[in-house]
Amino acid sequence: EILMTQSPATLSVSPGERATLSCRASQSVSSNLAWYQQKPGQAPRLLIYGASTRATGIPARFSGSGSGTEFTLTISSLQSEDFAIYYCHQYNNWQTFGQGTKVEIK
């Protein structure tokens, strides 16, 4: 099983600032990586797939990068609605998720 490790566990950011979230795979997943946003009581929402392609309707302030084992999700200027938990997901070999990064208001 491919283990996905996200860091940090919690990120405290002020509105308008940049947030950078990391995801590391225990072995290469090529570009077969997605990012999701989840708010309390809701299902995860797809943000990014293919490591860097924004899903339909996702604002341009969300961007993804990386390949192989190291990936980054960047939120360029945090809006109030962006405070949530973010998960990475590899689909190169079966499916596994990271444990999540909580983005909270500083």
Place this chain on the structure above:
Amino acid sequence: QLQLQESGPGLVKPSETLSLNCTVSGASISSSNYNWAWIRQSPGKGLEWIGTVYSIGNTYYNPSLNSRVIISIDTSKKQFSLNLSSVTAADTAVYFCARRTESFDYWGQGILVTVSS
């Protein structure tokens, strides 16, 4: 607009079988472009993929659950289903159904299933 809706009992007794349905509306469940998945989320284990079913009935299961899981699809009813046998308290979770292209692009709202006597 594609919608997925989970349904089933919210309480299951230990050692029994958890059975859930997911009803798909707004898109064809028969399309070969997509497949359909069950994912669960518990405080202890985070998000866990359970398994995937294709429109023609092929299935793929998480190896850690393989011996207890059956996922099936009924295209005439626009539904796919999850059966998880011999449940324990560790199977208590929110269960989501989702559409899979490569990533999971559409999700149901989720249903909390508690395993307790």
